[in-house]
Amino acid sequence: MLSESPLPIYVLDAQRSIVFANPSFGQWTGSDTKSWIGRICNYHTEGDRQDGDTQAAYLSPPPEVFLGKNIQGNVSCCGVDGQILTHRAQFIALSDQATTCPGVIAIVYPNPTATTDELSEHVPFIALADGESAASELHDQIRKLRQKEARFYALDRLVGNSSIMHHVRQQVNIAILSHANTLIWGPSGVGKQHIARTIHFGSRLVGSILPCDCALLDVELLKTTLTAFVRQLQVNRDECHSLLLLDVDRLSDVAQHELVEFVCSQHKPVRTLATSTESLTQLAERGQFRTDLALVLSPLAIGIPPLSKRQEDIPLLVQLLLEQLNSKGTKQLSGFTPEALDRLSILPWEKNVDQMLMVVEKCFEQSAGPYIELSDLPNEVRLASEAMIHAPRQAPSLSLDKILEGVERTYLERVLKWAKGNKTRAAEQLNWSRARLHRRLQQLDLEQPPDPDDDPVSFIPE
Numbered sequence: 001m002l003s004e005s006p007l008p009i010y011v012l013d014a015q016r017s018i019v020f021a022n023p024s025f026g027q028w029t030g031s032d033t034k035s036w037i038g039r040i041c042n043y044h045t046e047g048d049r050q051d052g053d054t055q056a057a058y059l060s061p062p063p064e065v066f067l068g069k070n071i072q073g074n075v076s077c078c079g080v081d082g083q084i085l086t087h088r089a090q091f092i093a094l095s096d097q098a099t100t101c102p103g104v105i106a107i108v109y110p111n112p113t114a115t116t117d118e119l120s121e122h123v124p125f126i127a128l129a130d131g132e133s134a135a136s137e138l139h140d141q142i143r144k145l146r147q148k149e150a151r152f153y154a155l156d157r158l159v160g161n162s163s164i165m166h167h168v169r170q171q172v173n174i175a176i177l178s179h180a181n182t183l184i185w186g187p188s189g190v191g192k193q194h195i196a197r198t199i200h201f202g203s204r205l206v207g208s209i210l211p212c213d214c215a216l217l218d219v220e221l222l223k224t225t226l227t228a229f230v231r232q233l234q235v236n237r238d239e240c241h242s243l244l245l246l247d248v249d250r251l252s253d254v255a256q257h258e259l260v261e262f263v264c265s266q267h268k269p270v271r272t273l274a275t276s277t278e279s280l281t282q283l284a285e286r287g288q289f290r291t292d293l294a295l296v297l298s299p300l301a302i303g304i305p306p307l308s309k310r311q312e313d314i315p316l317l318v319q320l321l322l323e324q325l326n327s328k329g330t331k332q333l334s335g336f337t338p339e340a341l342d343r344l345s346i347l348p349w350e351k352n353v354d355q356m357l358m359v360v361e362k363c364f365e366q367s368a369g370p371y372i373e374l375s376d377l378p379n380e381v382r383l384a385s386e387a388m389i390h391a392p393r394q395a396p397s398l399s400l401d402k403i404l405e406g407v408e409r410t411y412l413e414r415v416l417k418w419a420k421g422n423k424t425r426a427a428e429q430l431n432w433s434r435a436r437l438h439r440r441l442q443q444l445d446l447e448q449p450p451d452p453d454d455d456p457v458s459f460i461p462e
Helices: 023-029 052-057 063-067 116-120 130-149 163-178 192-201 219-235 253-265 280-285 291-297 311-326 338-345 352-366 379-389 400-418 423-430 434-443
Strands: 009-013 018-021 071-078 084-093 103-109 182-185 206-213 240-246 270-276 300-303
Touching: 009 023, 023 071, 063 084, 071 130, 130 311, 163 192, 163 300, 182 192, 192 206, 192 240, 192 270, 206 219, 219 240, 219 253, 253 291, 270 280, 270 291, 280 291, 311 338, 311 352, 338 379, 400 423, 400 434, 423 434
Parallel strands: 182 270, 182 300, 206 240, 240 270
Antiparallel strands: 009 018, 009 103, 071 084, 084 103
C-alpha cells in the first residue's frame, strides 16, 4: 500500500535510520530509493548540502515524534536541478508510547499550498505547543538560511536576523568573491577565525591556508614561516592561497616591518586574512600599528559585534549550537523552552559565542529531552539571569541645589508675571530689596529690559 502511494513516503526505525522509501519518494528526490536505506536522519542543519548525512538530516522529524506524537513539519531534498525543495510533511509515530515507539512514518505533501485541514484528513496529528513550535520555527529558519547561502559558504556562527548580521553576511560574500585582503575584527569569542576560514574555503580555486599566531611569532620565526609558505606556492600556482594572520594586532614592530615587505612584494595568488580585536586603521591613527601595513591588510574590514549588541540573534544561535551537538551523536533534542530562551537572552555573554557553546553543551548533557527546560540551565546561568531580573534599581541622581533652583525660577517667573514685569512691585511682593531681586534675576538668566516705572536709584546695592 505504501509503495503504491502517489505521495513520497519513507519510514524511520527507532534509531532514526531510513528502512523504507516508496517509488514516489525516489521521484521526489530524483535518486534511487535504495541509496537512502540505512541513512541516519539526525535533527540538525550541519554540513554541505551535497553530503549524504546532511541530505538525510533535511528529512529528519522533530525528536518529539519518537515520544509518540503525530505532528507536522517541514522536510527538504535537493531536486534534480540542484534546487532545494521544501514541503510540508506529516510524521506518524508507530506507537503512542515513548518507550516502545519502534519508528515513524513520514508522508510528504509536495503540494506547497496544502493546508493543515487537508493534511489532517489523512492522519490525526497533535499540534505543537508554543515552546515546541518556537523550536521548530528556529530549526526551519536555520535550515532556510543555510540553503540560501550554501553556494557561498557554510554559515555556522553567522546565523542571525539582526540588521548587523545581515550586513556581516553581505561583507563576507564580497570578500569571498573579490579575493581581496580582509581584516576581521571584534572582541574575543565572536568566531573571527571561523569567518576567515569561511572566506578562504568559499573560493572556487581554493588552495592552502597557513594560520600564523602573531602573538607567538618573533621576526625570525615569521621569516621562516613565510619562506616555507612561498615554497608551497611554487607547487600549486593556479590555486588561491591564504595567509591567515591570527591576532595580527599583537605582532611586534620588527615583525610588522618584515610582514609588510612580504605582502607588498608578492605577485602570486596570495590573500591575507587577518583577525584583530580592533580596526587596524584606528590602531594606526593612535600610533599603535604601522599605517602602511594596516592599509595593506584591510582593504576589506569586517567588524563582528559582541552578542550583547545583537541579543535578538541569541535564540537562533543557541538552536544552531544545539543542532551541532545533535549531529555528533544519538541523543537528539528539539530545542529550548521559551522560559529557558528568555533567561539565555538577557545574559551579557562576556565571552560571546565561545561561552555560549560551553553553556549549550552543559544544557545538552543535563537535559532528558526533548526540550531544554529552565531547570536544565547550569546553576551559574540561572543565578546570573535571576540576579539580572531582580537587580536593584539605581536611585536617580538628584541634586538638591538644582531642585531648589528650579522651584525658585518657577516662583520668580510667576511673581514677575503677576507684577506685569514691574520689578519694584515684584520685590515688594517677595519682601526683597529691588537690588537683591535684580541680582537673582541675572544669576538665573531671567533679567528683562527695565520697565518705564523702574527708578535707576533703586539699583544701588544694599
